[in-house]
Amino acid sequence: MPVKAISKVSIARNGIGAFVVPCHRIKINYCNWGGSSKGVRELLKDGQINQLAAKKPSILFEVVKRSGHPSVEFHYNNDAVKDLEVKNMDSSLVLKKINELSQASGNELFKWNHKVLSINESVRGIWSPMHVAKDARHKI
Template sequence: MALRGVWQLKKLIVSYCDWGGSSRGIRAFMESELLTFKEKNPQLEVVTELIRGQHPHLKGFYKNKNERVVCVKNMTPEDILLYATRLRNALGRKVVKLKTRHVTKHPSVQ
């Protein structure tokens, strides 16, 4: 997601194994969907990384120095594309639990 017109995700690393069965979906994703994902997101640096013997995952690096890792083992290429777009649309902030349903900058003085 863009915060004031600036996309927050700056780098996406696609890690996979060229032999393992759990990486079958991500290998199909790289053949079919990854090129169109790169073309639709020119602001994003997409890097593929071969790691043998490990389950595949997507790792996103954000401008606020945070990173998110999503395991995509045994997923279809459509599901992997969904997770990649979720990483792209996220702001990279940590999840904060709200104490009340009503959030205000000026709490009541009563």
């Protein structure tokens, strides 16, 4: 009798198999004549955004010309959207911020006070003096 394999779809996790970039879309909003959009206009005129888009083909870059202060929106895979206002920034600082936030995960920053963060429970279980039989407890 032949053995049949059970078909199962694998779960996609970063670090196991392929790497999926967390940031999938960057939207750059700027004004064509406003003074606060000078740094973004320099990026577009010099072609540095095109070079960055060529280096990161998995990220969709969208450039929108509208009135108001310039901003950059980062859309992440976990449905998070980070909005960065880049008014009055020079082109090198705008490019640095775009690089920095395109590599972020989109999760909120948090402080973890324990040394190990695990999704698995301990093999040994929890321990406290109250989990020991009453006659085996340390007596003071």
